[in-house]
Amino acid sequence: MAVPVSQMLTVTKYVLMQRLKGVARYPLVLMLEPLFRCNLACAGCGKIQYPDHVLDKRLTPEQCWAAAEECGAPIVSIPGGEPLIHPEIAKIVEGLVAQQRYVYLCTNAILLERKLDEYKPSKFLTFSIHMDGLRDEHDLAVCRDGVYDVAVKAIKAALKRGHRVTTNTTLFDDANPERVRKFFDEMMALGVEGMMISPGYSYQKAPDQQHFLKRARTRELFTRILSKPKAGWQFNQSPLFLDFLMGRREYHCTPWGNPTYNVFGWQKPCYLLQEGYAKTFRELMETTAWDEYGSTKNEKCADCMVHCGYEASAVQDTFGTVSGFSRTVKLTLLPTSR
């Protein structure tokens, strides 16, 4: 099983409580970006494209803890930039763990082995390692040779110390399905707990009529990758989200499921689109025009099938429909039945 039972129960209890309370919009994962600076410069990465004085800004530990309390999501994912550059990131993580939140610290792993001493293994802490494929593909994706080997070494070191480790992979439509399947084998052979995958986001500012073709291509790609899964593969995400990527379920985006907080404030409406910022989580929830987003509603969203918008939709399906629930149970117990 990719996720510990305690984490599954926490999330299940949280979702059921929100539903019982009649809360229509509730967050599942807080995307906490404590800084935008990175020690890589992957081509086109939208997160590092700021002037130096903005890249030098960082959230304080107190701001991070307050954001998590304010939003209340049971899971906190910490992307960036590269969070391990933040001088107080271990303290930030410790405080979030003390709040009993399940923390996914997303890193390119360049600094991980050097910093491992600063972290105590805990069921609440997972290192989520950015791996975009086998050595050639990954090094090309991050625009630097040797990063794959550094990351593999860091994964082994973290696992040896008893840490939870997952990988997170972004795939674009040039991915080779056979190589991706081989990559899954290699990651599982390293001993990682599970893998997270998502299609890349190819929003172009100008609308074009190829959008639907792009979505169709994404479905075709993920069908080729995920059909006939191998017995050892574990995915650290909702099985229904994988169904969605393969075109087997249709979802509308749930952007409030993964709210983003960073040095600018609470980002409207999601991790990918910047339409403005709110000062508080409550203001974000109350002032964002949520109904204006999603693939059928907004040209900026037309191609998007990214986990931060649709994973929460899959979770809602699990808890909100009989077919979603039974399919989740089936795929959780029998992942190779896909």
Place this chain on the structure above:
Amino acid sequence: MTDTKNHSDGDRSGSLEGRRFLPASPSELVEAIELAFDYRGDVTIELTSGERLEGYVFNRNTGGPAPAVELFPTVDPGVRHILYSDIRSIAFTGEDTATGRSWEAWVAKKDSERRAEIERIAADAKARGHL
């Protein structure tokens, strides 16, 4: 780590870098502010008082009785709130950090150019103690 590999279009010719807008009407002002908000670089805002503020426009609130821009000044750590009604002109003075940074542009580069870029970025990260 992020999902925004193709976010920028990599088209240098379309960049606003170096341009200055002197809005002649409220709608032109709103348009110029939207461009500044989307811009991945610093701008210089000239106020009707004559003051000039250089920084990164990270937010704008269009609703309510007093629409305002929020800016991180280049030289001080705070936030400046600037009323729309106080803005005289907006100049795109800082480097457009998104231009030419698309995946396609990177792949299209010569191998030697790519190597040089990788070395430059690594040296910068090393100098900051991030490698």
